[in-house]
Amino acid sequence: MKESDGARAPGQEYRWALPSVLLGDGEEGRPVKRSTRDWIVDTLMFALACVLTLLTLPEISQVPEPLQATEQVLGALACASLWLRRRWPVTLALALTVLSTGLVLVGGASAVAMFTVAVHRPFRISAPVALANIVTLFPFAYFRPTPDLGFWGTFVLGASIVTALFAWGLMVRARRQLVWSLRVQADTAAEQAKHLERERIAREMHDVLAHRLSILSLHAGALEFRPDAKPAEIARAAAAIRESAHHALQDLRGVIGVLRHSAGDDDVPDRPQPTLADVSTLVAEGRQAGMDVALILPDQEGVPDALGRNAYRIVQEALTNARKHAAGAPVTVRVSGGPGDGLTVEVRNPVGVRLGPRIPGAGAGLIGLTERAELSGGRLEHGPRPDGDFLVKAWLPWTT
Incomplete structure (x- = not known):
């Protein structure tokens, strides 16, 4: 949803905002505000990509030195580009996937980028990205096979890693969706509870006040139809009217007190x-x-x-x-x-x-x-x- 989609009710706006907070979904290229947790996760992901790049560094010893220098520079740039993975996850993942077709040192950053897409984008987007990673393994395994594994061994190992990372990303996304769903259900249940409580209070207010005011009306009607009544009878009727009005005010004050407490407190003191x-x-x-x-x-x-x-x-x-x-x-x-x-x-x-x-x-x-x-x-x-x-x-x- 775009921010310009119009005004929403507070609860509705909160529910629509939850998926963006938990899943990171958004438009490609849209600025993303990182929380403290996001900065920590991004730093760890950057460090993980750097470690994977260093672990694969010995595998480029068989290529000419000029190509080694080029691959090292591109590998470092690929790791640095991971700081953009929240803003351009799909674009970054596809770019690194293309580079990883022939470059070994880009593999760590490419794996992190693909995992990011699996977490932050729906399956209809993340699945093609993961499939592209597997497809590019064919030329990589053909041109840069691991000496001990050969073509098929290199392909199967790479496909297994891509599949595992993709499945892990889907699990993380599914868990976040579950958390979001539970929060929405909790909010809905709370709103329903408030609605039912308001209905209960409204019924009680109707029952109590209708009873009191009808008694008051009877006493007032007696005075109206007997204007020649004795002073003692008029005094008794007036006292009854005053007492009924007093009880009505007490009941109204009690019901409104419950209503005010129920608006902000968890433990609502109920009337006797x-x-x-x-x-x-x-x-x-x-x-x-x-x-x-x-x-x-x-x-x-x-x-x-x-x-x-x-x-x-x-x-x-x-x-x-x-x-x-x-x-x-x-x-x-x-x-x-x-x-x-x-x-x-x-x-x-x-x-x-x-x-x-x-x-x-x-x-x-x-x-x-x-x-x-x-x-x-x-x-x-x-x-x-x-x-x-x-x-x-x-x-x-x-x-x-």
């Missing part, structure tokens, strides 16, 4: 979560706000916290919907079940009964409850029944 035992408190708040709520709740002992929390949220949202759409109607909350059978939550209220103004809603509460139930392995159904009631019924698994 409700359990099945808190359903009684929830119903009591509704009764205090003027709702007619009947509660049938079994013994809460042994109910897992996660199961109780899901049941609480379902009752909370169902009561909120009842206050919004059927204010003044009697509501029945029934919780039943046990280990192995699962926990069944039913909230029922008559349809079409509403005293006072309708509280607006976004319509996302029941969708969120359905998702909550399905994520826990259960199911939820809602809608009007033949007997004229509106029913919210959920079944949640309760493993033994």
Whole structure:
């Protein structure tokens, strides 16, 4: 990818930059910034090429002295040219491959250049370069055979070295690709975790605030429809409104606190979560706000916290919907079940009964409850029944 390809999101830019950092991929001739590690590796590669050149120096003793001097100069230049191997890897490898056809002292630098191409370029580019190295071994083995090995021995030895270096380069590249892939997967998993956490916080904010604000609306509606109420009743209603607003602010502050911590900290302090035992408190708040709520709740002992929390949220949202759409109607909350059978939550209220103004809603509460139930392995159904009631019924698994 070119730098001029347009603006990208921070995460996307990071993922696209990773292959260049790990694999060194880039355009031929493009300037490359070396890190400290790159300088160390380049120095070692230069030193390795120099050592290989010195080891092959005795093999030029059979050629005339002028040719020996020329080959020594070209061998030194070939080693020095390896400092360009990151910027022009393919060009340098092909040039050294051509020189190594008839020059012994260029072989070490040519091997390093070919290895560089295998690491820094994809297989479709590095394979032809390696094949060119093997092809040039034919004239080299013909004109400069090793006395002890002959033509075929020299060719097989050179081809084996080229193949081994090429395979080593492919392994290094594959490992770097694996590291890049694991990093991308880790980044993706982290982004998904953040997204799921934001969704959880959004659901909780909806559940909590919708419940509190609907109670507040009921108290305010009572004051609106009874302007001639006694001062003591008005004072009690105002106190209830103040208390509901105070609880709403506390809940909002707690949820936002979790949201702020989750943006930068690894250990997110979570708010105290409700359990099945808190359903009684929830119903009591509704009764205090003027709702007619009947509660049938079994013994809460042994109910897992996660199961109780899901049941609480379902009752909370169902009561909120009842206050919004059927204010003044009697509501029945029934919780039943046990280990192995699962926990069944039913909230029922008559349809079409509403005293006072309708509280607006976004319509996302029941969708969120359905998702909550399905994520826990259960199911939820809602809608009007033949007997004229509106029913919210959920079944949640309760493993033994």
